[in-house]
Amino acid sequence: MNILILGANGFIGSHLSETILTQTNWSVFAIDLAQDKLEKCLSHERFHFFAGDIIKQKEWVTEHIKKCDVVLPLVAIATPAAYVQNPLSVFELDFEANLAIIRQCAHYKKRIIFPSTSEVYGMCPDTEFDEETSNLVTGPIHKERWIYSTSKQLLDRVIYAYGKHHALAYTLFRPFNWYGPKLDNIFNSKPGGSRVLTQFIGNILRGEDIMLVGGGAQQRCFTYIDDGIGALIKMIENKNNLAHQQIFNVGNPLENVSIRVLAESLVELIKRYPQYASAASKTKLVTVDAAQYYGAGYQDVQLRVPAIHRASKCLDWQPRVNLATGLRKTLDFYLV
Ligand code: UGA
Numbered sequence: 001m002n003i004l005i006l007g008a009n010g011f012i013g014s015h016l017s018e019t020i021l022t023q024t025n026w027s028v029f030a031i032d033l034a035q036d037k038l039e040k041c042l043s044h045e046r047f048h049f050f051a052g053d054i055i056k057q058k059e060w061v062t063e064h065i066k067k068c069d070v071v072l073p074l075v076a077i078a079t080p081a082a083y084v085q086n087p088l089s090v091f092e093l094d095f096e097a098n099l100a101i102i103r104q105c106a107h108y109k110k111r112i113i114f115p116s117t118s119e120v121y122g123m124c125p126d127t128e129f130d131e132e133t134s135n136l137v138t139g140p141i142h143k144e145r146w147i148y149s150t151s152k153q154l155l156d157r158v159i160y161a162y163g164k165h166h167a168l169a170y171t172l173f174r175p176f177n178w179y180g181p182k183l184d185n186i187f188n189s190k191p192g193g194s195r196v197l198t199q200f201i202g203n204i205l206r207g208e209d210i211m212l213v214g215g216g217a218q219q220r221c222f223t224y225i226d227d228g229i230g231a232l233i234k235m236i237e238n239k240n241n242l243a244h245q246q247i248f249n250v251g252n253p254l255e256n257v258s259i260r261v262l263a264e265s266l267v268e269l270i271k272r273y274p275q276y277a278s279a280a281s282k283t284k285l286v287t288v289d290a291a292q293y294y295g296a297g298y299q300d301v302q303l304r305v306p307a308i309h310r311a312s313k314c315l316d317w318q319p320r321v322n323l324a325t326g327l328r329k330t331l332d333f334y335l336v
Contacts, residue, residue: 002026002029002069003020003028003068003069004029004067005017005029005030006072007031007032007073007076008031008074009033009036010075011037012178012225012232013072013074015225015226016072016229019229020236021044026046026236027046027048028046029048029050029064030048030050031049031050031057031064032049033052034051055093061101062104065101065105066110069110070112070113071112072113072114072115072232073098073101073102073112074115075093076093077089077093077094077148078117078195079194079195080294081191081193083144083145083297084294084295084297087147091147094152095151098114102114102155105168109169111171112168112169113232114156114171114172114173115152115174115175116152116247117148117149117152118177118249118304119149120156121134121136121137121301122137122139122149122301123138123301123302124136128253128307129304131174131247131249136149143299156247159172160172163245171244171247172246172247174247174248174249174250174251174306175250176220176221177195177221177223177251179195179197179223179330180329181333181334182333183195183197183225183330185198186202188202189202189206191293196259196262197222197330198334200263200266201270201334201335204266204270205276205279207279207282209283209286210267210285210286211293212260212286213288213289213290213293213294213300214287214290214300215260216285217260218300218301218303219302220304221253221255221304221305221306222257222323222326223251223255223319226321227319227320227321230317231311234317235248242314243315248310249311250308250311253306253307253308255326264285265323266327267281267283270335273335275335
């Protein structure tokens, strides 16, 4: 199989590329602006990389959609601070650029595996989010955080409609706080400049306080990247066509922890790395108001737990890596 990965140097794209090359005989055609996370892939004979921007390199993208069997459009802005500070960029890249790709997949009859997001459920009150029964609940327009969620939601709906009315072969996957090595840059010192885990690691290393937005009682189900990639490989394989026209939550419901507990765990774990022990022992956890940290356009999600029975049944998939193991592997990557 020929697999096209748009945004291969991202967190998901880089891990997926590596796993495809080591565990399958598929070829990967890849594009990204940068290549720093692809060091293990670049010289591989089945990895074909093109340095470029999917918005500018339209001909390359079309040519490769035609040439490949499966398309994974992974280019997106995925940090909440950016949704609030730069909502139109989120719309232009996450929505508009990806809509063009989806249309081409429909036109050329190519299978698309598209990243939806746990964020589509927004502030849904369900104790467990179900792909087929949960309502998607977002806030008022001036709460700009939801531009990411609603952009992704509309793309989910467009893909679904192409599937129903034009036989588009698709699988939608919804990552629930995937984390691991290569997540975000821990040296990005901008508050909210990266997702929470890498943000906190950076805070500790720089000797800064950890900011707990709204006190840190909000919970997330942290899912180790290897588990997420395992599910993606099964979606690409599509055994017995069971991933066809399906939506899958991909998350670890067993590792549902508050942001405060995550911060406390990280401080304790980093104390075990001699070079950083002293910085960790000085770290303070400070409560910060959400509007002050992110701006008035922010609204948070308090509870976000995936139902995973569909992924379990159709893909024969279960998350395997607990948070303690996943955090240790992540810290080893960033600190050793
Ligand atoms: C994330 C992002 O939107 C996407 O990466 C993705 O689509 C999705 O969720 C997912 O991976 O499931 P969120 O979990 O809110 O959204 O993003 P984080 O930036 O990782 O923040 C998690 C929580 O930590 C939020 O409640 C946030 O307010 C809090 N936080 C973040 C802090 O308390 N302090 C900080 O310094 C940073």
